[in-house]
Amino acid sequence: MALNYTKKTVNHFLKPKNVGEVKNADAQIEVGNMVCGDQLSFSMKLKDGKIKDIKFLSFGCASNIATASLMTEKVKGMTIAQAKKFSWKDIVDDLGGLPKQKIHCSMMAVEGLQRLINSYEDRLKIKQA
């Protein structure tokens, strides 16, 4: 099996950014599960319509950890509108490519981000109602 990671992916795996849980989070979600082999937990705090802080926990392979790390790094500081446009392709490009069978990791990270935003917006709607 060809499973060569780029230096950048390896670095994110060895020294992942933004691990942990954000205190007093505005949204917190989980994607995946242990049965399918990847599980990510994300939490996020917003300020003035921007992502002020975002953190993750991972039960997953090296690329699961690396893609979540890179994603949190990239979207921190973005507005919700900008974050909604963030694509898994941005992760793959930024890492300098991912092995074919690991592309799904980048998709799972972005799925986590989108669900985080949905969860935040749902809460906002309920508060406003």
Place this chain on the structure above:
Amino acid sequence: MNVYLDNAATTRIDPRVLKAMMPYLSEKYGNASSIHALGQDNNLILEQTRAAIAGLLKAETSGLLFTSGASEANNYILRGIMSANKAKGKHLVVSAIEHPSVLQTARELSRAGYELDIAPVDADGRVDLKALKKIVREDTALVSVMAVNNEIGTIQDLEAIAQIAHAKGAYFHSDIVQAIPYLRLDLKKMGIDACSLSAHKFYGPKGIGASYVRPGIKINNLISGGEQENGRRAGTYNLAGIVGMGTALELAYKERSVYLKDVKLLRDYLWKSLKKEIPEIKLNGGLKYRSANNLNIRFGRIEGEAILMDLSLRGIYVSTGSACSAHNLKSSSVLSAIGLADYDLNCNIRFTLGRFNNKKEIDYTVKNLKKTVARLRAFSPVK
């Protein structure tokens, strides 16, 4: 420091084996099927090696043929015996923890009109003999159970399985790839009618293996179009590989008792140290019916491939299961068959020791694994 603990995937070639092979890759390059002296000299070596290998396995020389490895041998035996013995029956039985070259081939045969039953195993991976007795029928042509499992090292009761197969007139095949030199094999006495082996699992070269089918058993070809192997397998003889396999097998059994003692001592030391140093770990399968070089360990709350990759970056080479099952990134069917819960299937690491490991390497492994596990658990979402 580099530590290789993946000896069930492949082994490093023994320098003595390489030395024995070299002449056949250089000056003794003749085709063993050629009539002239350069060919016939090699033909003599070919047949001497065949007899020596058969002798070590207590098998009949004329039943042994050379293949590219055990995957080919497994394909040849399953497909060849089933298709040539339809008069006997179209029923095939394999165990639940076979290598994919048996399991996948068996499934393909069942799609092609043969009947397949999978024999269940217990928590140690041993075939449930009572269940097997009920599964084997009058129209069973072949029962196939591996001697030693590649993922958890389970040693099967081959003689008992052979008896169950023979009681119904079925042939018994065993994939003995992981059994050399861990088991002392006497094919005749044990009732093994057919077997498959591969040299690179016992310090020989890659790309060479053998299939044994007891003379008298009908079997169809997998590879046709040449008179090699009495017309049973076409393709120029890989003489360097064959000589390498012969030498490796001879050394494996000559040095067996010391090797087994050494590898078991190191394996037990690794397990003892891991239990002492790392919390939340479990051994998959038991120790009693396990080959002396194998450990397969579940690490609570963290994922196997992340452990593997972290260790690899520290120069320690292990596996998450079989190299083949890692390929499709699906969790192990062997661990599933011995009863692991679905959520435990992605937390496992296989350590397989070998001749070239030493205590210093084991200490280095434990020290680093402790760091790896602590690092990954620090950001696990699993409580």
